[in-house]
Amino acid sequence: MRGRHILGVIGVVAVAIVALLVFAWRPAIAPITPPPSSSFPSELVATGETLARAGNCIECHTAPGGAPNAGGKSLYRRAGTFYSTNITPDPETGIGTWSEAAFTRALREGVSRDGAHLFPSFPYVHYTLLTDADIRALYAYFMTQPPVKAPNRPNTLYFPLDVRPLQVLWKIPFFTPGPYRPDLRRDPRWNRGAYLAEALAACGVCHTDRNLLGAQQGGHPHAGAPIDGWYATSLDISPSPARWTEEEFFTFLRHGDSPPHGVALGPMRSVVRNLSGLSDEDLQAMATYFVSLNTPSGAPLEPKIARALSPVPPTTEKQRAGHKLYMENCASCHGAPGSAPPVARSPLGLSEALWNPYRAYNLVLTILDGIDGRDGLPGNMPGFRDKFSDDDIEALAIYLRTSYTTMPIWGLLAERIKIARNDPVPLP
Numbered sequence: 001m002r003g004r005h006i007l008g009v010i011g012v013v014a015v016a017i018v019a020l021l022v023f024a025w026r027p028a029i030a031p032i033t034p035p036p037s038s039s040f041p042s043e044l045v046a047t048g049e050t051l052a053r054a055g056n057c058i059e060c061h062t063a064p065g066g067a068p069n070a071g072g073k074s075l076y077r078r079a080g081t082f083y084s085t086n087i088t089p090d091p092e093t094g095i096g097t098w099s100e101a102a103f104t105r106a107l108r109e110g111v112s113r114d115g116a117h118l119f120p121s122f123p124y125v126h127y128t129l130l131t132d133a134d135i136r137a138l139y140a141y142f143m144t145q146p147p148v149k150a151p152n153r154p155n156t157l158y159f160p161l162d163v164r165p166l167q168v169l170w171k172i173p174f175f176t177p178g179p180y181r182p183d184l185r186r187d188p189r190w191n192r193g194a195y196l197a198e199a200l201a202a203c204g205v206c207h208t209d210r211n212l213l214g215a216q217q218g219g220h221p222h223a224g225a226p227i228d229g230w231y232a233t234s235l236d237i238s239p240s241p242a243r244w245t246e247e248e249f250f251t252f253l254r255h256g257d258s259p260p261h262g263v264a265l266g267p268m269r270s271v272v273r274n275l276s277g278l279s280d281e282d283l284q285a286m287a288t289y290f291v292s293l294n295t296p297s298g299a300p301l302e303p304k305i306a307r308a309l310s311p312v313p314p315t316t317e318k319q320r321a322g323h324k325l326y327m328e329n330c331a332s333c334h335g336a337p338g339s340a341p342p343v344a345r346s347p348l349g350l351s352e353a354l355w356n357p358y359r360a361y362n363l364v365l366t367i368l369d370g371i372d373g374r375d376g377l378p379g380n381m382p383g384f385r386d387k388f389s390d391d392d393i394e395a396l397a398i399y400l401r402t403s404y405t406t407m408p409i410w411g412l413l414a415e416r417i418k419i420a421r422n423d424p425v426p427l428p
Contacts, residue, residue, distance in 0.1 A: 026115040029105065031097035034089050034147075040140040048141025050277035051134055055127075055200045057142075059270055061087050070094075070148040075121050076228070079214050080157035082121040090147035103139045104132075109177055110167070117167035119155070120174070120214055129180040129199030174215040193289030196282055201275070206232040206267065222293060224358070229420070230266035231359040236293040239355040241304035244294055249287035254280070256377035262346040263371060263379035265353065265362055272377060304406055308349030311337045311403035322399025325392055329384065337403065345378075349404035360397055360410040364420045367393050390417045 052058050061084045063072035071086040089096040095103065095113075102113035110124035111117055118124060130138075160166060180199050182191040197203045208216040209225035217223075222235035238244060242260045252258035256272040264272050275283065314323045327336070333343040341347060348354070353362040366381070367388065373380030388396070394414050401409055410416070 026109075026111045026117070028115045029099060029102040029113050031113070032099045034091055034096040035143060037144040040144050044137050044140040045144050048137035048139070051138050051200060052141050053274045053276075054196070054278055055138075055202065056271065056274055057087070057138070059274060060084050067146075067148040067150065069142065069145055070150040072150065072153050077121060077214055078210070078212065080155060080162070082119060082155045082157075083153040085122075085152045086148065086150045087142055088145055088148040088150075089143045090149050093149050093151045094147060095142065096147060100136065100139050103142075104135050107135055107138075108179075110171065110175065117164045117171075119157075119164075119167065120170065123202045123205050125175050125216070126199055126202035126204065128175075128177045129195065131179055134200065170213060170215070174213070189285045189288050190292065192282065193285035193287070196278070196286050197289050201271075201286070203235065206271075207235050222290075224356075226359065226361065228267050229361065229423075230365060231356060231361045232268075233352045233356065233362075235290050238294055238352065239357060240350050240352045241301045241308060241355070242350040243301070244291050246284070246287045246291045249291055250280075250284050253283045253286060257345065257379065259346045260350045262344075262351050264377060265366060265371070269375055269377050273375070304355075305350075307406050308404055309338070309347060311349060313337075314399055314403060318395050319399045319402055321392075322395035322397070323403070325388070325396045326399060329387075330396075333381070348400070354400055354405050355407060357407060358410075360401075360413055360416055361420065363397055363400070364393060364417050367396065368421060385421070390414065390421065393417050 058068055060073060060075070061069045061071050063070070063074075063084075066072055067088070069086070069088045071084045073084045075082040075084065086094040088094040091097050098106075098113050105111050106113070106118060106122075107124055107127040107130060109128070110120070110122070155162065180195045182188075183194065186194075204216055204221055206227045207222045207225060208220065209223065211217050223237075224234035224239075225232050233239060240261065244261065248258045248261060252261060252264070253272065253275055256264040256269060314320045323337075326334075330348075333341065334348045335341040335344070351363075353366065356362065368383055368385045370383030371379040371381040384393075394417055397413060397417075398409055401407060
């Protein structure tokens with residue numbers, strides 16, 4: 001009897017596996033001979049390059065020191081490590097044999113040319129919203145770039161998350177295919193900004209946290225999330241008491257700096273560079289969209305702003321140690337407490353890095369490594385990795401947090417500092 005039960009279970013499992021494979025099956029799209037670059041209009045290729053940069057395609061598919069678009073860049077997620085693929089037109093290791101239909105299916109449905117389901121680390125949940133015209137321009141750009149022979153590096157995922165047919169089950173609750181549909185309650189400028197933010201730039205990839213299955217958390221879009229060792233700040237309700245205006249947000253997207261909000265930090269600096277090809281009109285539309293998400297929390301801002309601009313004196317030994325470090329190393333640029341900054345353009349007390357309710361990542365990493373203005377964006381701050389001990393950074397962070405904000409000290413601060421110093425990608 002027991003043997004029959006075991007055989008029955010095996011039979012049920014086998015039927016389930018076959019059913020899954022049948023349900024997940026997608027046909028391969030026939031390969032093509034790579035078309036000559038001259039077959040694509042130069043204007044279409046130029047538009048595609050602008051879109052590819054704004055969509056961070058080149059950024060994600062280029063490994064440090066590697067050939068553009070040849071893949072190999074690592075992306076850390078809870079499920080494991082993903083590596084971006086080669087999207088140059090090399091016919092053996094890239095997408096040289098992909099037709100426009102195959103390219104479109106990958107973006108619209110998350111399915112490769114050979115019929116394999118793509119992992120959601122490739123943000124097809126956003127790219128499905130792209131228009132046919134923008135997909136066509138992107139295809140023209142990638143198919144006219146120099147081909148690079150670079151085999152794709154295998155992902156290192158935990159079983160069974162590495163089983164591609166299972167991705168079809170992931171798509172059922174977390175993926176709705178189809179191009180962007182304008183919100184008829186909103187004007188064309190808002191809808192243009194929403195399209196650029198949600199479809200092309202895929203801002204939610206960084207600014208929206210993920211659940212245990214790797215999907216962006218529903219109901220909390222753009223609420224902030226850890227990414228590449230940093231914390232992509234909330235875009236729906238700014239943690240800083242300095243609320244964004246549309247003009248300030250536009251200036252930040254265009255130049256990477258917008259008083260009183262400060263300069264772009266970490267990965268956001270490359271995002272600003274990648275958006276530089278978009279028109280002022282497009283960036284203004286994105287600003288309109290994001291500022292519309294900054295809904296008031298209902299709590300009065302005046303006490304927070306007062307604290308940010310007139311910090312309270314230190315009272316504990318740790319705070320006094322941090323204050324001493326600040327006066328000796330930071331005040332010459334950021335100003336003495338309560339005074340206007342002589343060099344920095346924005347008041348330190350309004351920095352979102354100080355007001356972030358969940359993580360000290362951005363503040364700690366900025367103290368450690370500074371801001372490298374050599375990338376062409378505003379901001380030039382030395383790093384203190386070799387000058388400050390972990391205890392020094394903790395004291396400075398506690399002083400800034402308790403004196404300039406009304407927020408409690410971050411939990412696990414000492415542990416986070418050790419991770420940030422020793423690991424280029426701290427865990428959430």
